[in-house]
Amino acid sequence: MLSLIAAAYLQLSTADAPTLLHWAEECVKHVDDLSDFAEPLPSLVAGEPEPEALLALYSFQGCMNELAALGWDGEAAAAAIRPLLDHPDLHARTTALRVLGHFGDTESLPEVREHLDASDWFEALAAIDAIALLGGAEDVARLSELAASHWLPGVRARAWAAASRFRYNPSPDSERGSVPLDNPSQEERLARRLPELGFYRLPTPRWDICPSEAFRFRDRIISRQAAARPAYREPASLEVLNGEFRYTDEGEFGGELVWREGGVDQRLIADNIRALIPLDDRTFLAATGLAHLGIDEGTLYRVSSEGTGWDVTEISSLPGVPHWAAPMGDGLIGIRTSVGFIVASQDAIIGMGQCEPGPLAAPWR
Numbered sequence: 001m002l003s004l005i006a007a008a009y010l011q012l013s014t015a016d017a018p019t020l021l022h023w024a025e026e027c028v029k030h031v032d033d034l035s036d037f038a039e040p041l042p043s044l045v046a047g048e049p050e051p052e053a054l055l056a057l058y059s060f061q062g063c064m065n066e067l068a069a070l071g072w073d074g075e076a077a078a079a080a081i082r083p084l085l086d087h088p089d090l091h092a093r094t095t096a097l098r099v100l101g102h103f104g105d106t107e108s109l110p111e112v113r114e115h116l117d118a119s120d121w122f123e124a125l126a127a128i129d130a131i132a133l134l135g136g137a138e139d140v141a142r143l144s145e146l147a148a149s150h151w152l153p154g155v156r157a158r159a160w161a162a163a164s165r166f167r168y169n170p171s172p173d174s175e176r177g178s179v180p181l182d183n184p185s186q187e188e189r190l191a192r193r194l195p196e197l198g199f200y201r202l203p204t205p206r207w208d209i210c211p212s213e214a215f216r217f218r219d220r221i222i223s224r225q226a227a228a229r230p231a232y233r234e235p236a237s238l239e240v241l242n243g244e245f246r247y248t249d250e251g252e253f254g255g256e257l258v259w260r261e262g263g264v265d266q267r268l269i270a271d272n273i274r275a276l277i278p279l280d281d282r283t284f285l286a287a288t289g290l291a292h293l294g295i296d297e298g299t300l301y302r303v304s305s306e307g308t309g310w311d312v313t314e315i316s317s318l319p320g321v322p323h324w325a326a327p328m329g330d331g332l333i334g335i336r337t338s339v340g341f342i343v344a345s346q347d348a349i350i351g352m353g354q355c356e357p358g359p360l361a362a363p364w365r
Contacts, residue, residue: 024077027063028084064095068102078105085111090317094126101130109134116142119348121152122317128155132162140166151351152319154339208340213361215334215341215353222334222341222353224361227326230274238276245284245303247273252292257303259310268312269301275325277333282306283346285333289321296320296338302346316349318342 067074067081084096085108097115100108112134115127128146131139143163147156214223230249238245243261255272258265271288278284282305289298298318304311320337328334328343334353335342341353 021077021080024067024074024080027060027067028080060092061095064099068099071102072104074099075103075105078103078108081105082108082111085115090120090123094123097123097126097130101133104133106134113139113142116146120316121150121155121319121349124150125155125158128158128162132158132165135162135166137166139163151342151349152339153352154319208338208355210341210355211360212356212358213336214356214358215336216356217328217332217334217341217343217351217353220328221356222326222328223356224324224326224336227324227336228275230322230324236273236276238278240278240284241281245276247276247286249273252290255288257286266310268303268310271299274298274322275335276303277325277327279327279331279333279346285315285325285344285346286312287318287322287325287333287335289318291321291338298322298335298337300335300344300349304346315344315347 067077070077078100081096081099081103082105084092085100087093087096093115097112100112109131112127112130115123116131118124118127124146128143131143140163143159143166147160147163150156150159212223214221231247232249232251235246235248237247243259245257246260246265247257248255249272251272254270256267257269257271257273257276258267260266269286269288272290273286274289275287276284277287284303286301286303287298288301290296298321300315300318302313302315304313318335318337319339323336323338325333325335331345332350333344335344341355342349343351343353
């Protein structure tokens with residue numbers, strides 16, 4: 001006996017193309033609705049996001065999940081999703097990549113391939129997963145290059161898996177032949193239903209164990225002793241020029257980075273501040289994030305000033321919450337996350353350090 005969810009899927013999947021296209025257009029409207037409240041899309045860990053914006057974000061993700069679950073039956077809706085590949089928000093782009101992959105939308109493949117060069121690991125990963133569903137033997141060389149060179153092991157693993165699949169099966173579209181597409185039965189249609197997008201997990205250990213909490217990167221070793229302990233639930237401050245940064249980490253209740261000058265506060269980042277590291281008097285790197293229940297994520301920002309006010313630039317998302325961070329000299333910082341030790345400059349993530357054998361790290365007090 002079919003479940004209600006399966007029955008609903010069957011009803012939707014047999015809808016005509018204009019109906020599917022309209023449904024997708026309504027999904028995309030949820031992204032447009034957010035422009036009135038926040039840009040880019042509000043983080044679920046941001047401090048007190050607008051309720052309407054949070055609702056729009058949930059509605060967008062839920063709607064796209066349902067579309068993706070249609071698999072090849074949803075391809076008629078692809079025209080409404082493709083424009084999101086150029087959206088300014090990372091979440092919108094990555095979701096669009098994954099949905100188009102689920103649809104089997106080969107028309108979008110040339111643009112999907114361009115996202116393999118994305119500076120953010122999350123976007124590159126979404127592009128790899130889409131190409132695994134859309135591409136073929138012609139993608140082996142580029143995927144193999146990513147598998148050999150990307151800084152994040154989880155991305156390298158996914159790229160290698162996709163490249164290996166194409167080596168042994170150069171035409172993945174042939175897999176569609178295993179299911180009749182002209183008039184499939186209910187069982188056959190459900191069998192090719194793809195899973196919802198859900199949470200995005202990396203094929204990496206949940207915790208990269210390093211008992212010494214010391215890491216080597218090129219010719220230097222950085223240990224936890226060089227890091228300031230994150231000010232969890234304790235407000236911290238840093239005096240700079242004619243004012244001070246004030247920052248907090250309140251866990252699941254959110255935090256913030258505020259610039260205070262002349263008794264006036266300017267909120268710069270609405271997120272838990274795990275570390276704020278100066279590169280010079282006018283350039284700082286802020287590592288933010290949250291580990292709570294099923295959430296383990298972070299973001300790296302550059303906070304800079306050219307004389308008046310402060311500009312905040314997102315450098316990259318992080319594959320895990322920063323547990324500690326420390327300056328490394330030469331404009332670099334190291335960030336300890338659950339997937340390893342990430343090294344970044346003020347412009348990009350440049351690599352990962354390796355655990356340095358040594359005595360067991362002393363606990364923080």
